[in-house]
Amino acid sequence: MAMTNDRNSTxxxxxxxxxxxxxxxxxxxxxxxxxxxxxxxxLVCVAVFSPVFLDYQNDIxxxxxxxxxxxxxxxxxxxxxxxxxxxxxxIIWGSRVSLVVGLFTVGVALLxxxxxxAISGYYGSVIDNFLMRIMDVFLAMPAxxxxxxxxxxxxxxxxxxxxAMSIARIPQFARVVRSSVISICGQEFVEAARAxxxxxxxxxxxxxxxxxxxxxxxxxxxxxxxxxxxxxxLSFIGLGIQAPVPEWGSMLSEARDFMQTNFNMxxxxxxxxxxxxxxxNLIGDGLRDALDPRLKK
Amino acid sequence: MCDILIETRDLKKYFNTSRGLLHAVDxxxxxINKGNTLGxxxxxxxxxxxxxxxxxxxxxxxxxxxxxxxxxxSNYSRSKMDKMRTxxxxxxxxxxxxxxxxxxxxxxxxxxxxxxxTIRDSRERDKKVSELMDTVGLAKRFINSxxxxxxxxxxxxxxxxxxxxLDPEFIVCxxxxxxxxxxxxxxxxxxxxxxxxxxxxSYMFVTHDLSVVxxxxxxxxxxxxxxxxxxxxxxELFLNPIHPYTQALLAAIPVPDLITARxxxxxxxxxxxxxxxxxxxxxxxxxxxxxxxxxxxxEDIMLKEVxxxxxxxxxxxx
Amino acid sequence: xxxxxxxxxxxxxxxxxxxxxxxxxxxxxxVLFKGETLGLVGETGAGKTTTALSVMQLLPxxxxxxxxxxxxxxxxxxxxxxENKMRGIRGDNVSMVFQDPMTSLNPTITVGxxxxxxxxxxxxxxxxxxxxxxxxxxxxxxxxxxxxxxxxPHQLSGGMKQRIVIAIALACEPKLLxxxxxxxxxxxxxxxxxxxxMRELKEKINTSMILITxxxxxxxxxxxxxxxxxxxxxxxxxxxxxxxxxxxxxxxxVGLFNSIPNLTxxxxxxxxxxxxxxxxxxxxxxxxxxxxxxxxxxxxxEKKPPKFIRNGHMIRCHLFNKSFAGEEDHSCVIY
Numbered sequence: 001m002a003m004t005n006d007r008n009s010t011x012x013x014x015x016x017x018x019x020x021x022x023x024x025x026x027x028x029x030x031x032x033x034x035x036x037x038x039x040x041x042x043l044v045c046v047a048v049f050s051p052v053f054l055d056y057q058n059d060i061x062x063x064x065x066x067x068x069x070x071x072x073x074x075x076x077x078x079x080x081x082x083x084x085x086x087x088x089x090x091i092i093w094g095s096r097v098s099l100v101v102g103l104f105t106v107g108v109a110l111l112x113x114x115x116x117x118a119i120s121g122y123y124g125s126v127i128d129n130f131l132m133r134i135m136d137v138f139l140a141m142p143a144x145x146x147x148x149x150x151x152x153x154x155x156x157x158x159x160x161x162x163x164a165m166s167i168a169r170i171p172q173f174a175r176v177v178r179s180s181v182i183s184i185c186g187q188e189f190v191e192a193a194r195a196x197x198x199x200x201x202x203x204x205x206x207x208x209x210x211x212x213x214x215x216x217x218x219x220x221x222x223x224x225x226x227x228x229x230x231x232x233x234l235s236f237i238g239l240g241i242q243a244p245v246p247e248w249g250s251m252l253s254e255a256r257d258f259m260q261t262n263f264n265m266x267x268x269x270x271x272x273x274x275x276x277x278x279x280x281n282l283i284g285d286g287l288r289d290a291l292d293p294r295l296k297k
Numbered sequence: 298m299c300d301i302l303i304e305t306r307d308l309k310k311y312f313n314t315s316r317g318l319l320h321a322v323d324x325x326x327x328x329i330n331k332g333n334t335l336g337x338x339x340x341x342x343x344x345x346x347x348x349x350x351x352x353x354x355x356x357x358x359x360x361x362x363x364x365x366x367x368x369x370x371s372n373y374s375r376s377k378m379d380k381m382r383t384x385x386x387x388x389x390x391x392x393x394x395x396x397x398x399x400x401x402x403x404x405x406x407x408x409x410x411x412x413x414x415t416i417r418d419s420r421e422r423d424k425k426v427s428e429l430m431d432t433v434g435l436a437k438r439f440i441n442s443x444x445x446x447x448x449x450x451x452x453x454x455x456x457x458x459x460x461x462x463l464d465p466e467f468i469v470c471x472x473x474x475x476x477x478x479x480x481x482x483x484x485x486x487x488x489x490x491x492x493x494x495x496x497x498x499s500y501m502f503v504t505h506d507l508s509v510v511x512x513x514x515x516x517x518x519x520x521x522x523x524x525x526x527x528x529x530x531x532x533e534l535f536l537n538p539i540h541p542y543t544q545a546l547l548a549a550i551p552v553p554d555l556i557t558a559r560x561x562x563x564x565x566x567x568x569x570x571x572x573x574x575x576x577x578x579x580x581x582x583x584x585x586x587x588x589x590x591x592x593x594x595x596e597d598i599m600l601k602e603v604x605x606x607x608x609x610x611x612x613x614x615x
Numbered sequence: 616x617x618x619x620x621x622x623x624x625x626x627x628x629x630x631x632x633x634x635x636x637x638x639x640x641x642x643x644x645x646v647l648f649k650g651e652t653l654g655l656v657g658e659t660g661a662g663k664t665t666t667a668l669s670v671m672q673l674l675p676x677x678x679x680x681x682x683x684x685x686x687x688x689x690x691x692x693x694x695x696x697x698e699n700k701m702r703g704i705r706g707d708n709v710s711m712v713f714q715d716p717m718t719s720l721n722p723t724i725t726v727g728x729x730x731x732x733x734x735x736x737x738x739x740x741x742x743x744x745x746x747x748x749x750x751x752x753x754x755x756x757x758x759x760x761x762x763x764x765x766x767x768p769h770q771l772s773g774g775m776k777q778r779i780v781i782a783i784a785l786a787c788e789p790k791l792l793x794x795x796x797x798x799x800x801x802x803x804x805x806x807x808x809x810x811x812x813m814r815e816l817k818e819k820i821n822t823s824m825i826l827i828t829x830x831x832x833x834x835x836x837x838x839x840x841x842x843x844x845x846x847x848x849x850x851x852x853x854x855x856x857x858x859x860x861x862x863x864x865x866x867x868x869v870g871l872f873n874s875i876p877n878l879t880x881x882x883x884x885x886x887x888x889x890x891x892x893x894x895x896x897x898x899x900x901x902x903x904x905x906x907x908x909x910x911x912x913x914x915x916x917e918k919k920p921p922k923f924i925r926n927g928h929m930i931r932c933h934l935f936n937k938s939f940a941g942e943e944d945h946s947c948v949i950y
Binding site: 341486 | 805836856
Binding site: 187188189191192193194195196197198199202206207210211 | 350353355378379380382383386387389390391394395396397398399408409412413456459463
C-alpha cells in the first residue's frame with residue numbers, strides 16, 4: 001500500500017545542498033567577512049609553516065649586539081630590536097604563540113563551559129539555578145583582574161596562563177550554550193526523541209548540541225580575538241609569556257623604552273595584533289549574519 | 298476479552314504560573330478501543346494537546362490514572378515507561394519543528410529503532426527504513442535528503458514513518474494535518490486511515506477542525522477549557538449535537554456549500570474564552586452560553602449519559 | 616473599465632535569487648469594482664500573496680520584481696509609482712490585513728496609538744481631540760471597548776488583535792482592502808465573529824475587498840466573486856454562484872472540492888489531487904496543471920490553454936474548447 005505521488009513526480013534532481021553549503025554561500029556574499037577569512041587563513045599558514053623557513057635558535061632568540069636597533073632594511077625588513085633580533089621574524093613566530101594560546105584557551109573554555117551550559121539548559125530548575133549562580137560569581141569579576149590574580153598566585157608560565165585565560169571565558173560559553181540548548185529543547189523533534197524513550201545523554205549529544213553549533217562557532221571566533229588581546233595585555237605587564245619567547249604584547253612592552261628613536265619596534269607588533277583581532281572579528285560577524293535566517297535575502 | 302486499549306480516570310494537569318494555578322486538563326475520563334479512533338476536538342486553550350501528551354506520559358499528570366491494555370502506567374518508573382514507548386507513539390503538528398534539521402531522512406526514521414534496539418543489525422534496519430518510506434509514499438531517492446529540502450506534505454510523511462518505526466499499537470496524532478494544504482491534508486488522512494485498517498492501530502486524533510475529525514473518528518470528544526463537554530459517536534455528534542458549545546462550534550464552520558452558507562442559522566457565541574487560571578466552579582462555558590442560567594454557575598457539571606453512548610455535561614439535560 | 620477600483624492587466628511577477636528565478640505570477644488579469652468582494656483561492660505557492668503584495672508594492676526589495684504588466688488602482692498606474700507616492704496611497708486608498716495577528720502589531724506601542732498613527736500619517740484630522748474621537752469610534756466599530764485603546768497587543772487575545780489590525784486597515788476608509796488569510800490563525804468560533812465583522816464594515820464603508828483564502832467555506836460565506844489561482848495564473852473565475860453551482864469546472868477546482876472533508880457526505884475516503892504543485896522555477900510547458908490532471912490530453916502538454924468564457928464564467932482549460940465555443944459574450948466578471 002503506497003501513495004503514488006512520488007512515483008508520478010516529474011521534478012528533476014533534488015538539489016542536494018546541505019545546510020553547510022547554504023551557510024557558506026551566504027557567508028561568501030559578505031565581502032568584509034571574506035577579507036577577514038582570507039587574512040586569518042594567511043596568518044594561520046604563516047604560523048604553521050614558519051618553522052620551515054625560520055630556525056628558533058638562530059633567527060628568533062639569538063642576540064647580536066652589532067646589529068641592534070636598526071631601521072628597516074633589505075636584510076631586516078622591519079628592522080631589529082634592542083637585542084639585534086629581526087623584528088619580522090619575531091612577529092611571525094609570535095603568531096604561533098598567540099594562535100596556540102588562543103586555540104587552547106577557547107577549546108578548554110568551550111569544553112567546560114559547554115558541559116555546564118548543556119546540563120544547565122537541559123535540566124533547568126534547581127541545577128540550572130545552582131550552576132548559573134556560580135557562573136555569575138565568575139562573571140562578576142573583571143576578566144583581566146581575575147587573570148592577573150590567578151597568574152600572580154600560581155606564578156607566570158604557559159600552563160598557568162592558559163588556566164587563567166580559560167577561567168575567564170568559561171561562564172560566557174556556558175551562557176551561550178545554555179540559551180541555545182533552552183531554545184532547541186522547546187522544539188518538537190526533541191519531544192519526538194523523548195517519545196521513543198531516548199536517554200538524556202543521547203538527546204543532548206545527538207539532537208540538541210548539533211543544532212547549537214552556529215552560535216557556538218561565532219562565540220569561538222570572537223573569543224579567540226579577545227584571548228589574543230588578553231594574552232598581549234598580560235604579556236605587556238609581564239605576567240604572560242616570558243622572555244625570550246616572542247609574543248606581540250611583550251614586544252610592545254619592550255618597545256616602550258625605544259618609542260622615540262625606533263618607532264618601528266612598537267608599530268609592527270601593534271599592527272600584527274590589530275590584523276589578527278580584526279580578522280577574527282570580521283569572521284565572527286560574518287558567520288553570525290550568515291547564520292541568521294532572517295537576513296537572507 | 299477486554300477491547301479497551303487506553304483508559305484514563307479523572308486525569309488532571311495543572312501548571313503553576315505567576316498568576317495562579319492553570320487548569321490545563323481538569324478531570325478527563327476517556328476510553329479508546331483497539332482499532333478505533335477517538336477524535337478530541339476543541340479550540341485553542343482547551344487542553345487537547347496537553348491531553349495527548351499526558352496519555353503518553355510526555356507530561357506527568359498532576360492527578361488521575363492512565364491504563365494501557367488494563368495495566369496502570371501512571372506510576373511506571375522511567376525505565377519501565379521507556380519500554381512501553383515501543384507501543385505508543387506520536388505524530389506532531391508542525392512538520393518543520395518536529396524533524397531534526399541536522400539529520401537525514403533515513404537517520405530520522407531509523408532513530409527510534411536505534412534507541413529502542415528493536416533491530417540491531419544495521420542492514421536489517423536499513424531495510425526496515427526503506428519499507429517504511431515505501432509505506433508512507435516517500436520515494437527512495439530522498440533517503441539521504443534533509444528535511445529543509447522537502448515540502449510540508451513530505452515532511453509530515455516522514456513524521457508518520459517515524460511514528461510507525463517501532464510498530465506501535467497506539468498513536469497520538471496531534472493536529473497532523475493542520476499545517477498542510479487541503480489537497481495534501483486529504484492524502485495524509487487517507488494514509489492514516491489505510492494504516493489503521495492494515496495494522497489495527499488505535500488513534501487519538503487531536504484537532505480543532507471538525508470536518509477533518511468526522512472522517513477519521515469513531516468516537517468524538519469535545520473539550521472546552523480542560524473539560525469534556527460532550528462525547529459520543531462520530532455520526533451522532535453531527536446529527537444531534539446537544540451541548541451549546543458543540544452546536545456553536547458546528548455552526549461556526551464555514552461550509553463550502555453556497556445554499557447552506559446563505560441559509561444557515563448562524564449561532565455566533567459572544568465574547569472570548571475565559572481564563573483557565575483558577576476557574577470558578579460551575580460550567581466554564583456559562584459566560585458565553587446563550588442558554589446560561591443561575592444553575593450553571595453553582596456546582597461543577599458532570600457528564601450524563603443522555604442516550605446510549607452519548608454523554609453531555611449540561612444543566613439542560615435532565 | 617474606467618470606474619474599476621482595481622485593474623490588473625497581464626501581470627508577471629518573479630522572485631530572483633542566486634539559485635533560480637521563481638515564476639510566482641504568470642499573466643494575471645483581474646478587475647474589481649466598488650463594493651465587491653473577490654475571493655482569491657489557491658493553495659500554498661499559487662501566487663495569491665505575491666499578487667496582493669504587488670498591489671501594495673510591498674514585494675521584497677532585492678528579490679521581488681514585477682516583470683511585466685500594469686496595476687491600476689482607482690485609475691492610477693502604480694507599477695511605476697515612486698515610493699513617496701505609494702506611501703500616500705497605502706493605508707489611505709488601499710490597506711492590507713495580514714495573516715498572523717501576533718506579529719502584525721508593534722508590541723511596544725499601545726493599540727490606540729497604532730490606530731492613530733495611520734490617521735496622522737494621512738492627515739485626516741488636525742487636532743488631537745479629533746483623532747482621539749475617531750480612534751474611539753473605530754474601536755467601537757470593531758466591537759472593542761474604547762477604554763482598551765491604552766492596552767498593549769500582548770494584553771489582547773488573538774481575535775481581538777486581528778480586530779485591531781482590521782481597525783487600522785479601515786481607519787482611513789480605503790477604497791480597497793486586501794485581506795490575506797485573515798482568519799487562518801484564529802479559532803473557528805472567533806473566525807466566525809471576525810468574518811461577520813468584516814462583512815458589516817465592508818458594507819458600511821462600501822469598500823471593495825480581495826479576500827485571500829484556501830478555505831472554500833469562507834468563500835461561500837463572504838464573497839461575491841471568486842478567482843481560483845494555480846501556479847501563478849487564474850485558472851477559473853466567475854461569480855460565487857458560478858463556482859459553487861455551475862456544472863462546468865476546471866479539473867483543479869473539481870479536485871479542490873473533492874479533497875475537502877465534507878460534513879454532510881458519507882464518503883469514507885477522500886479524493887486528494889495526486890502529486891504536488893509544480894516547482895515554480897521549472898514550470899511545465901503547456902498547461903501548468905497537466906502533470907496532475909486526470910483529464911490530461913495531448914494538447915494540454917504542448918499548448919497553454921486560452922481562456923474560455925461563457926456568461927461571465929471563465930475556465931482556462933482545453934476541455935472546454937467545444938462547449939464554450941461560439942459564445943457571444945466574451946467578458947468575464949473578474950476582468
